[in-house]
Amino acid sequence: MSKRNIKIAIPLILIIGLGILTFIRWNAWFGNPEEPAYTTGKKINRLTLTLGNNGEYSRAFSWVFGEEVGEGILEITEMGSSDTTSIPATSEVCISRSGKSAYYRAFVDQLSHGSTYSYRVKNGEFVSEWHQFSTLADSAKNEFSFLYFGDIQDSDSSELTRKLMNEIYDQNKGTQFVLLGGDFIERPMDQYYNMAYEGLGVMATEVPILAVTGNHEYLKGITRKIDSRYAHAFPYYLQSKVGDNHLFTFTYGNAQFFLLDSNREFWNLSTQRDWLKKKLSESKAKWKIVVLHHPIYSLRGDFNNLFVKHYFRPVIEEAKVDLVLQAHEHGYARKTSFNENGEACTPLYTVSYFSEKAYFQDFCGDYQRWGTANRYYQKISIDNDTLVFRTYTDQHKLYDEVRLQKEGNSTLAFDLATDIPEEVIVPEWFRNVKGEKKTKKYEKSIQEWKERKKAK
Ligand SMILES: [Fe+2]
Structure with missing residues (x-):
């Protein structure tokens, strides 16, 4: 084949390939299941x-x-x-x-x-x-705790979610607020909003609930469009959003929280990056915590979430953010960073989920601890120069614990979970829903992770 023909053939093959991929993936990328018709009664x-x-x-x-x-x-x-x-x-x-x-x-x-x-x-x-x-007492301004849940989206398990949420609330009555890591609803449909509130139970009205946006809050399309009900359910966004980017920051005691909207197209992420950089530079808070739906270091492949990583990671690391709370990939993982002396330090990156759905994991992203066997939630406790990050299973069993300690200009991280066995198995939900072939693939991936970990 002549050089000229090769020059024509390569782009043609790429265009045809992209066309076939788009055709196959059309529904996954752009399709929205129809929302069943509904009426809203005169009832609070x-x-x-x-x-x-x-x-x-x-x-x-x-x-x-x-x-x-x-x-x-x-x-x-x-x-x-x-x-x-x-x-x-x-x-x-x-x-x-x-x-x-x-x-x-x-x-x-x-x-x-x-x-x-x-x-x-x-x-x-x-x-x-x-x-x-x-409200927070003056004496507790530097000493308080909050809860974090990754995806809580429900399609049919809100009764169980409600039971678990009520148990968690009973055990954490002093918690100051609850942060949700996005995918509050399964789809932008009336029925799923009702289900999400059934799951939250009494917490929705007794402790402030703050949520970042997840991809499930959006209607898919060439350009994604957020469901208008979301910002009305969490009305701080109506004042804080920047263009169509649902961004929000708030201070609480000696901490400041920065909520990002990682679901947007890459041209919006640069706006968010600039916002984050500015807000972080203005912050006088001792503890800086970023919350976003898509993990900066993906659990499921090194080429996932590249734009999110490209725009946010340098800002987060340069500004010495302490904790990055993430969700979306339906696995549990956490990693610390390391300083020039090889000591574990911040940012501490974590990914978690509280949904029944548990996805296949590739064990990417250099995370140090994983969990695949349960739903998980976090309790984060701040006491002046110390922050303790604890992860619990849905049986309320302590699964992971890291202490962050401020010392001068640095914040070191201490792994307190070395004696807690890592539970990495194919979860029941995955086995039942995804079938034998995918389960075998997952078992292989888990085996490879265990071997890699042993060799470290
Ligand atoms: Fe998601």
């Missing part, structure tokens, strides 16, 4: 307590009621006070592909420190129950 539903846009002493409240905008009220009272404040809510109709819902939101700022508040919401004669929440 999906009541959510979250943070407002002014730090730890602000709160936002969102709920759904009917299909038209109307008058909604938040009533709030500080325990021990005889005054109840009525705050008018803002309402907006969210129209989805197959129905509509009126979302309500109300904000309160400058709450008292170390107080307990009761609140309820009203739409005409419809009134919610009273719920309570507490």
Whole structure:
């Protein structure tokens, strides 16, 4: 074949190959299952307590009621006070592909420190129950804890999720807030929002819930489009988003949190990178924690999430972020970084999931500890210069523990889980859903990881 013909043939083969791949993967990349038609009744539903846009002493409240905008009220009272404040809510109709819902939101700022508040919401004669929440005491500003859950998306196990969530909440009553790592819903559909709230149970109304965006919150397409209900459920985004990027930062005690929207196309990620760089440079917080859905170091292949890695990793590492909480790949893994003396240090990168779904893992990304056998959740405790990161299984068994210690300008990491056996097996869900061939492939991948780990 002449050189000229080769020059024509190669691009042609590539175009045909890309065409075939696009045809095969069309549904996975661009397809959206239809949302079943629904109506939204006149009933207070999906009541959510979250943070407002002014730090730890602000709160936002969102709920759904009917299909038209109307008058909604938040009533709030500080325990021990005889005054109840009525705050008018803002309402907006969210129209989805197959129905509509009126979302309500109300904000309160400058709450008292170390107080307990009761609140309820009203739409005409419809009134919610009273719920309570507490604010951070001045004495606890440098000493508090919060919970983190990777994907919690449910397709049919919300009853079990609710049971587990209630158990976790009972065991962690002092927790200040809950962070969700994206994929709150299975798909942008009314039924899955209901399921997500069934799973969250009482926590949704008693402890502030903060969520980053996951790919399941988006409608797929050449350009992804976030489901409009999401930002109304977590209304801090309505003020904080940058263009179409759902970004949010908040301070809590001596820590600052930076929530990214890793689901966007690469041309949006540069905007997010600039935002993150600026916010990190302005931060005076002792502890800096980044939360995003897609892992910077993928568990499932070295070529995954390359744009996310390209844009965010240098900023995170240069700004000495302490902890990076991630999700999406339905496996558990954590890794520390290493300084020039070979000592383990920050950033501490972790990936976790709380969904029933457990994916095939390639054991990529140089993570030091893995878990594939359970759903997992994290409790992160800050005490002045010390941060302890603990991972629990869905049986509430301690599975992983790392202590971060600030010493001068550096933050060292100490692995406290060396005596806890690593549980790396093909999970039951994977075996049942993915079948024998994929299970065998997974078993091989696990075996190879064990051999690599032994050889280290
Ligand atoms: Fe995801």
